[in-house]
Amino acid sequence: MHDHDDAANLKPATRLIRSGRNPELTGPFVNPPVVHASTVLFEDVAAMRPGGQRYVYGRRGTPTSEALEDALADLEGAAGVVLCPSGLSAVATALMSVLSAGDHLLVADNVYGPGRHAATGVLARFGVEATFFDPMDLDALPGLFTERTRAVYVESPGSLTFEMTDIPHVVAIAHARGAKVVADNTWATPLLYRPLDAGVDLAVVAGTKYLAGHSDVMIGTVAANAETWAALHATHEELGLCVGPDDIYLTLRGLRTMAVRLPRHEETALKLARHLEARPEVERVLYPALPEDPGHALWRRDMSGASGLFGVVMRGWSAARTTAFLNALRLFGLGYSWGGFESLAIPAGLQRSVMAPPPPAALIRLHAGLEDAEDLIADLDQAFTVAAATV
Ligand SMILES: *Cc1c(COP(=O)(O)O)cnc(C)c1O
Numbered sequence: 001m002h003d004h005d006d007a008a009n010l011k012p013a014t015r016l017i018r019s020g021r022n023p024e025l026t027g028p029f030v031n032p033p034v035v036h037a038s039t040v041l042f043e044d045v046a047a048m049r050p051g052g053q054r055y056v057y058g059r060r061g062t063p064t065s066e067a068l069e070d071a072l073a074d075l076e077g078a079a080g081v082v083l084c085p086s087g088l089s090a091v092a093t094a095l096m097s098v099l100s101a102g103d104h105l106l107v108a109d110n111v112y113g114p115g116r117h118a119a120t121g122v123l124a125r126f127g128v129e130a131t132f133f134d135p136m137d138l139d140a141l142p143g144l145f146t147e148r149t150r151a152v153y154v155e156s157p158g159s160l161t162f163e164m165t166d167i168p169h170v171v172a173i174a175h176a177r178g179a180k181v182v183a184d185n186t187w188a189t190p191l192l193y194r195p196l197d198a199g200v201d202l203a204v205v206a207g208t209k210y211l212a213g214h215s216d217v218m219i220g221t222v223a224a225n226a227e228t229w230a231a232l233h234a235t236h237e238e239l240g241l242c243v244g245p246d247d248i249y250l251t252l253r254g255l256r257t258m259a260v261r262l263p264r265h266e267e268t269a270l271k272l273a274r275h276l277e278a279r280p281e282v283e284r285v286l287y288p289a290l291p292e293d294p295g296h297a298l299w300r301r302d303m304s305g306a307s308g309l310f311g312v313v314m315r316g317w318s319a320a321r322t323t324a325f326l327n328a329l330r331l332f333g334l335g336y337s338w339g340g341f342e343s344l345a346i347p348a349g350l351q352r353s354v355m356a357p358p359p360p361a362a363l364i365r366l367h368a369g370l371e372d373a374e375d376l377i378a379d380l381d382q383a384f385t386v387a388a389a390t391v
Contacts, residue, residue, distance in 0.1 A: 012075065012191055012259065013259035015074055015075065016071070016075065016191070016255060016256060016258060016259050017256060019070060019071040019074040019075065020032070020066075020067040020068060020069075020070040020071030020072075020074070020252060021067070022063070022066070022067065022070070025063045025066070026063050026067070031249075031252075031253070032063055032064050032067040032249070032252070033063060033064065034064055034245045034246060034248075034249045035062040035063055035064045035245055036058075036245055037055075037058035037062050037245075038057070038058040038059075039057070039058070040053075040055045040056055040057055040058065042056075058242070059240065059242040060237070062245065064245045064248050064249060065083055065242070065243070065245070065248055067248075067252055068083060068248050068251055068252045068255075069081045069082070069083060071252060071255060072190070072211075072221055072223060072255075073223065075190045075191065075194075075255075076190045076194060076195075076196055076203060076223035077190075077194050077196050077197055078196055078203070078223035078224055078225065078229075079224055079225055079226040079228075079229040080223070080224050080229040080232070080233060081221055081222065081223045081224070082221070082222050082224075082232060082233065082236040082241070083207075083219060083220070083221055083241075083242070083243045083248060084219070084220040084221065084222065084236070084241050084243065085218060085219070085220070085241060085242075085243055086206070086208065086218045086219065086220050087112075087186060087204070087205070087206020087207065087208050087209070087218075087219075087220040088112075088114050088115065088118065088206075088220065089220055089241065090204045090205070090206065090220025090221055090222045091112070091114075091115045091118055091153075091182075091184060091204050091220070092118045092122065092123075093220075093222055093232070093235060093236055093239060093241060094182045094202040094204050094222045094232070095118065095119065095123060095128075095151065095153060095182060096123070096235050096239070097202065097222075097224075097228065097231045097232040097234075097235040097236075098150060098151045098180040098182065098201065098202065098228065098231060099123065099128045099150055099151055100127075100128075100150075101126055101127030101128070102127055102128075102148060103127075103128050103129075103148055103149075103150040103151070104128070104129050104130075104131065104145075104146050104148040104149040104150065105119060105123065105128055105129065105130045105131070105149070105150070105151050105152075105153060106130075106131055106132075106133050106141070106144055106145070106149060106151070106152045106153070106174075106179075107119050107130050107131070107132050107133070107152075107153045108132075108133060108134075108135040108152075108153060108154040108155060108158065108165060109132045109133065109134055109135065109158075109352050109353055109354045109355040110135060110155065110158025110159060110160070110161055110163055110352070110355060111153060111154070111155040111158065111159060111184060112155060112159045112184060112186075112206075113159065113349065113351050115153070115155075115184065116132075116351060119153065129148075131144055132353040132354050133354065134354050134355050135154060135156070135158065135163065135165040135170070136163055136165075136355070138166060138169050138170065138173065141170070141173050142173055142177070145173075145177045145179070149177060149179050150178075150179050150180065151174075151179055151180045151181070151182055152170055152173075152174045152179055152180070152181050152182070153181075153182045153183075153184075154167060154170055154181065154182070154183050154184070155183065155184035155185075155186075155187075156183070156187075156188075156298075157187055157288050157295060157299075160311060160348045160349075160350055160363070160365055161286055161311060161348075161350070161355075161357055161358065161363075162187075162286040162287060162288060162293075162295070162309075162310060162311050163294070163295055163355075164288050164294075164295025164296075164298040164299050164302075165298075166298055167181075167183060167195060167198050167200060167302065168198045168199060168302075171198060171199035171200060172199075175199065180201040180202065180228060181199070181200045181201050181202075182200070182201065182202045182204065183195040183200040183202070183203050183204065184204045184205075184206075185203050185204065185205055186204070186205050186206040186209050186210075186339075187307055187309060188303050188305075188306075188307060189205060189209075189210045189211065189258065189262065189307065190203065190205065190223070191258055191259060191262060191304075191305075192262065192303045192304050192305040192306070192307065193302060193303045193304070195223075196223060196224075196225050198302070200225075201224065201225050201227065201228040202222055202223070202224055202225075202228055202232060203222070203223045204220065204221070204222050205220065205221045205223075206220055206339075207219040207220055207221050207251050208220070208337055208339065209337065209338055209339025209340075210254075210258055210261070210262065210265075210307060210339040211251050211254055211255055211258065211339075212247075212250055212251045212254040212339075213254035213255075213257070213258060213261055213339060213340060213341070214250070214254055214340055214341060215337065215339075215340030215341070215342065216250065216340075217247045217250045217251055217254075218247070219243055219247055219248070219251050222236070261341075261370065262305060262307060262308075263305065264370055265307055265308030265368055265369070265370070266289065266305055266306045266307065266308060267373070268308060268368040268369070268370070268371075268373045268376065269287065269289070269306065269307070269308040269309070269310055269366075269368035270287075270289055270290075270306075271373040271377065272310075272366065272368050272373065272376055272377060272380065273285045273287045273289075273290055273310055274290075275377050275380070276312055276380065277290070279384060280315070281314055281315055281317070281384055281387070281388075282312060282313070282314060282315065283313040283314060283315040283316075283358075283362070284312075284313045284358070285310060285311070285312055285313075286310055286311035286312070286313065286358075287306070287310035287311070288303075288306065289306035307339070308338075308367055308368035308369070309338050309339075309365065309366070309367050309368075310365070310366060310368075311348065311358075311363055311364070311365050311366075312363070312364050312365075312366060313358045313359070313362055313363050314362040314363075314364070315362070316362065317361065317362040317387075318361060318362075318391070319347075319361040320390055320391065321387050321390045321391070322347060322361060322362060322363075322364060322387075323347070324386055324387045324389075324390035325364070325383045325384065325386065325387035326345055326346075326347060326364060326383075327386075328382065328383035328386035328387065329345055329379055329380075329383050330379055330382075331343055331371060331375060331376055331379040332344060332345040332366065332376070332379060332380075333345070334346065338365075338367035339367070340367075340369065341369050341370045342367075342369040342370075342371070343366070343367055343368055343369035343371055343376055344366070344367040344369070345364055345365065345366050345367075346364065346365050347363070347364055348360055348363040348364060348365050350363065
């Protein structure tokens with residue numbers, strides 16, 4: 001790992017440019033080859049024995065997958081990283097790596113909706129019991145552990161409502177009780193926050209969002225600390241997960257520019273957030289980068305920046321008015337996912353078991369893309385005018 005050895009004292013933006021390159025395998029090219037492979041040929045039968053050859057089968061790794069895994073392991077400060085075919089499959093793989101039949105799982109109430117369903121669906125069918133908890137009330141968390149609690153699953157800031165969770169505090173509570181911590185770090189990416197440094201055991205990223213960054217790839221990643229790497233690696237392998245080489249290549253390509261894209265997403269999101277806060281129709285903007293956000297102190301303490309995704313609570317709006325606003329937007333596309341170059345909006349489909357969420361009918365989620373902020377602000381303003389005409 002020629003390029004890794006001297007990387008230790010380089011800054012993250014520099015490492016993002018250089019990491020994952022291995023000239024021994026991929027020659028002098030800046031980018032790795034896109035290796036399309038199922039079968040890999042062996043020199044002789046002896047080479048087919050375990051450890052006999054570096055590459056053995058397409059699913060088990062290629063120079064392309066290793067380049068992205070190595071780049072991410074460097075960024076995450078991880079013992080190892082696995083690639084999954086989507087962010088959701090990465091969540092499920094992480095949970096399955098540390099849970100077995102009969103175990104108990106604590107799930108923060110504000111995790112990504114389909115992640116909840118993985119916990120209460122397939123994991124429940126395989127004998128794992130899930131309990132939801134309020135990540136804003138960590139005093140109550142120790143009381144929710146049972147003899148069988150083996151993992152805590154958190155996401156900060158939370159999906160759709162953007163509450164910051166004190167992850168080091170969750171880690172201290174969980175580790176004192178012999179449980180692992182799985183953190184979904186999609187919002188911050190490992191560039192702005194490194195969960196493993198905070199003691200998290202498995203850090204999940206929906207690479208579909210900012211890692212790939214161009215709305216054209218589905219991919220997920222899980223990074224493990226040294227104690228959890230063997231379990232993650234084995235589970236990933238036993239589930240037969242792998243990602244197509246073109247998608248891996250596009251994700252590595254996206255990663256190279258992430259340190260340039262993220263600050264622009266943040267800058268534009270802050271401009272939009274401040275403009276929205278000043279509008280009389282807006283009750284509250286949910287974005288920890290705002291000084292008045294309840295999570296701001298934690299965000300400042302733990303993260304080195306913000307991404308471009310935030311929530312807006314409209315003052316007393318009906319679902320009909322929210323719908324009229326969203327339909328009137330021209331530059332913000334209506335669409336799921338985020339983290340690409342374009343601005344997006346969705347009505348928030350909130351699912352909560354124990355937290356008290358803002359009124360879902362009046363909540364929208366915005367992604368600030370890489371357009372000019374003034375154009376985006378004008379788009380929001382004209383949509384407010386249209387919405388005002390709706391009962
Ligand atoms: C989008 C998202 C996921 C799932 O990623 P996919 O690639 O769409 O499966 C997981 N967690 C969070 C926080 C997300 O926003």
